[in-house]
Every structure is written in C-alpha cells, then in structure tokens.
Amino acid sequence: MKHHEKNEEHEEEPKYHITHLEREILMKLSELLTVNNSLTNQLSKIDIEIVAKLGDLQASVDKLTQQLADVELSDEQSQSVTAVQEAVNALDAIIPDSI
Numbered sequence: 001m002k003h004h005e006k007n008e009e010h011e012e013e014p015k016y017h018i019t020h021l022e023r024e025i026l027m028k029l030s031e032l033l034t035v036n037n038s039l040t041n042q043l044s045k046i047d048i049e050i051v052a053k054l055g056d057l058q059a060s061v062d063k064l065t066q067q068l069a070d071v072e073l074s075d076e077q078s079q080s081v082t083a084v085q086e087a088v089n090a091l092d093a094i095i096p097d098s099i
Helices: 002-011 020-067 075-094
Strands: none
Touching: 020 075
16 A cells, blocks of 8 residues: 555656746746836836826916916917916826826
8 A cells, every 4th residue: 555655646746847947937037027016116106296296287387377367468478378388288198197
C-alpha cells in the first residue's frame, strides 16, 4: 500500500513546469502592471486637479463678468473678457464632463 501512496503523491505534482523564460515574462508582466497602476493613479489625480483648477478659473471669470455687468467697457476690453471666457471654455472642452 505504501508504494501506491507514493504514486498518488507524484500524481499531485503539477504537470506543467514554468520555464525560466516564462518566469521572466511573468515577472515583466507583473512589473508592467505595477507601473500601469501607478500611472493610472497619477493620471486620476492630475484629472481631479485640472478639473478643480478649471472650476476655480470659471468661477473667477463668472465673478469678473458679474462685476463688469454694469460697467461700460471699450470694445477692446470687452473683447479681452470674451477671449478669456473662450479660453476657459476651450480648456473645459478638453476634459469630458462626468456622467
């Protein structure tokens, strides 16, 4: 019976052995996954910061527009305010709105 038990033990060993090259590929994949996760986290933080800064910029432009509502502006000044608003809108359009 003991001889039969030894055979059962050998049957439990993995049938597939990882070669050195396969082990290196798996390690590289693991490293790439780690780098990818790190970059994804960094991009998420950047996205949050940009959206916040755009919100601040839009709020400042809105406040300026309200303050200038009753002020007589020259054409040049009016064009300048419009250019700033268009720049904010262009930056805002780069980042899609959250759904």
